[in-house]
Amino acid sequence: MDLYFETHGSGGERPLVLIHGALSGIGTSFGQILPVLARTRRVLAVELQAHGRTPDIDRPFTIEHFASDVVELLDRLGLDRADVFGWSMGASVGLRLGTDHPSRVGRLVLASVSFDLGGVYPGLLEGIQDLQPEHLHGSEFHEEYLRTAPDPAGWANLVTKMKVLDANLPSWTAAQIRALAAPTMLVLGDADIVTPEHAVQMFRLLGGGVPGDLTGLPACRLAILPGTTHTTIPHRAEALAPMIEEFLEEAVLCAKAGS
Template identity: 25%
Template structure:
């Protein structure tokens, strides 16, 4: 087949057409069908690798005021919630954590469990001499927040729980095969290789934490009803992993909990629509009932 020759004057026009077609294809996607880039890391006042409970737990902080702990979701790292950290640090001392085995933190052979990760947070609070803090949690981070509220109620104030489940049957079957979620899992693996002290252990790490996901969490109604923190249950209206009826169940079961569903957003609303997400959490944390 003869090679197609393009006149030099036509090349810029052809390039423009290709760019327009790509832009049109991108615009054809709804916001909830996209996975925006992981935000750039925050310029921290302090960064630490705290030795506690047999691991080195990465944590960092910025801002001044009442403490807010920000906890990321499974497979991720604290950079994902950098937009929220920047917003909250205007009026709060914000502390982020890379959960054990995630991001820049190490792990050991101890089987994963939400009690285990929640107690890591409590141990860090003890080291930092923080008797009580509000918590903003996404997915596994929100589950940790509920775990603390149930077992250490005196240590947590308000809770923002985004994209959370309290029972394993609250998940949508095969959500990991959703294109957006699958892209997230792939990205998380690349970030793990870049950030982790054990960069080649991603598959082993996923297998280890996957065992926890098979059976946890599974709190009873009675346990959820013991939560006395003020709670905002948030989700996107197109969450790939959490059933809407389950989100509604959580909000109805935790005493006096509020619920907010963000439109045209998914399990990744905090990067899809950070402006609306941040406005909601600031209103809840800094407002009054």
């Protein structure tokens, strides 16, 4: 597969890989925050199978396939490790990279991620199989696809494949989340599709939810953005970028402190 990616900026201990959401591309997922992050570090933004400028191949959508594609990209670029920032479906890909390919991940920023179906509001996925491609005509995702896709007529096939993935969403056990080695920052909108209770549960599994003045800060972080829905998280660059930059820079600060 000819995987499309862009490189922006320079610097940072490791490159930062951006992984977009379902039916989205680099522009609709990261158009506002990418330029900010690229001021201080090298940023690699990818477009997964059948999304954006990357053509489709004869293969179903799975989070495992997408994660393997990112690993192959790192291999071809000669990169041993990268930090990852994923939103929505891209956050699931980032989590799969962390659990299945731990040696390739430095730090994870996961926006709107759930590790099992219990994390999504009840009934939210009901009726998703009734979604038709034309229902999304005129949306920012469809308009981006028409501008960038090698085959603009492939929109219907993209939606169909995504519905199959939505019917077979990935899940992780609590033990897998506890064992995640990469320091992880969870990001959620306060009106997101993932419940705040689930985000807190995941935060605790990662080692968070402790009195930091007594125990020290954990390696994980939790950021809940006020007045923010699932689809408006990408538009909160002004609030989110400084938190991500501080979290990624923490690895460098810790290394200097220990040297």
